[in-house]
Amino acid sequence: MRATSKLLTLAGRVYRLLLYVYPTPFRREYGFDMAQVFRADTHDTLQECGMAGLIGLCFLTFTDLLKTAFAEHIWEVFHMPMEKLQRLSGPAAAIGGSVWVSSIIWIFGFEPRVNWEILVSILVVVFLLSGLLMGMGLGGLYRRLPTGSHPAKRLTFGLSLLGLVLYNAASIALFLTMTSRLDEFSLIAIFGSFFAYFLGIAGMGIIAMSGRVLGRWSFTPLAVSALGLLFIIVVPKTGEAGQGSLAQSLPVLALLALYGISWLLLGVGLWSTHEEPLVRERPA
Amino acid sequence: MTEPDLESLLPLSPSVFHILLALADEERHGYGIMQEIRLRTDGQVRLVPGTLYGAIKRLLAQQLIEEVDARPDPAIDDERRRYYRLTDFGQRVLRAEAARLASLVRQADAKQLLSGWSQSLATGGE
Numbered sequence: 241m242r243a244t245s246k247l248l249t250l251a252g253r254v255y256r257l258l259l260y261v262y263p264t265p266f267r268r269e270y271g272f273d274m275a276q277v278f279r280a281d282t283h284d285t286l287q288e289c290g291m292a293g294l295i296g297l298c299f300l301t302f303t304d305l306l307k308t309a310f311a312e313h314i315w316e317v318f319h320m321p322m323e324k325l326q327r328l329s330g331p332a333a334a335i336g337g338s339v340w341v342s343s344i345i346w347i348f349g350f351e352p353r354v355n356w357e358i359l360v361s362i363l364v365v366v367f368l369l370s371g372l373l374m375g376m377g378l379g380g381l382y383r384r385l386p387t388g389s390h391p392a393k394r395l396t397f398g399l400s401l402l403g404l405v406l407y408n409a410a411s412i413a414l415f416l417t418m419t420s421r422l423d424e425f426s427l428i429a430i431f432g433s434f435f436a437y438f439l440g441i442a443g444m445g446i447i448a449m450s451g452r453v454l455g456r457w458s459f460t461p462l463a464v465s466a467l468g469l470l471f472i473i474v475v476p477k478t479g480e481a482g483q484g485s486l487a488q489s490l491p492v493l494a495l496l497a498l499y500g501i502s503w504l505l506l507g508v509g510l511w512s513t514h515e516e517p518l519v520r521e522r523p524a
Numbered sequence: 525m526t527e528p529d530l531e532s533l534l535p536l537s538p539s540v541f542h543i544l545l546a547l548a549d550e551e552r553h554g555y556g557i558m559q560e561i562r563l564r565t566d567g568q569v570r571l572v573p574g575t576l577y578g579a580i581k582r583l584l585a586q587q588l589i590e591e592v593d594a595r596p597d598p599a600i601d602d603e604r605r606r607y608y609r610l611t612d613f614g615q616r617v618l619r620a621e622a623a624r625l626a627s628l629v630r631q632a633d634a635k636q637l638l639s640g641w642s643q644s645l646a647t648g649g650e
Contacts, residue, residue: 270581273606274573277555281572301572308574387532 261309263316329380334507336373340500371408380510384453396443403437438468457509463502536621544618551609588614
């Protein structure tokens, strides 16, 4: 009897230790209850089913622990930051768009007398900062999309995030290598990531439009993607015309500025519709 | 705080359905929920703490269940135990899911998939 009691105490201690596998907020909220339930369950199982039942329960509990701990970590990553992000997504996207527009006007409109390396550095910082802020906006948009469109919204959000991460990684690589010339592979990688990014936003934009999730601002995600896609089609053609022509090309400048403005409007849309219901009411 | 869309929560996962069903008639603590499910299903469904509290967390967030403020009498039960009960919204979701499942069973019955099965159940699967 004393041996089984010791065994139960040991199993309880091991389980309490293993609870550290869960994310801290979850463990703080439910760790005590889970340990209490495990203790009661092992005690009753041992009495009802003997040692074989106890071993079976421990195996079941520990495999479940690993599975659910993983699920809770994923949940924390995708939900907790998103909830905070939802509040900040509107201002973030608006600031991202503003940073983009003002930088484009300053760099290409006023042509500051700085050398190429400094200009690339500024561009990369603008890319990273606005990319981060726009990414927050995308997170907020994702949370606004109707829950009924789960597979499509996950796919498009995933695609846009992948593109965002890749083009920011490319920006960092540019910054670190300080290269003024890009080889063919780098160009394909950068434009490919841009394409994935804007295609993902386009998909989210279609879902947002069909659900009217941002009210009268529901067109803005589609506008962002359309301008972005147009940009990656126009830029290589402008580049072919000769070095330097990109900065002097008015349509390209206008396109870049409009792209930033569309993000600004998307931010305003997210901001102004923050209190609105997350999903459209279904007719009775 | 606005309630989530009822339709978007369906279908419920089997474990969530069992938890809500366990709370349909009375408020229970975590282990009470586990015991009720085990008894009701003759031990065929067995929840363990990770799945149970993961589901409880989501059900609280979706406003399908709520924690009962009152604590049990220390003479009867451990006062640290948290009791949960169904919300009105949770009741509606549970009813909707039960109706959905009943409709599926009716469809299966219409295709005479249950005739042999119900005989088999009556004779204990012989």
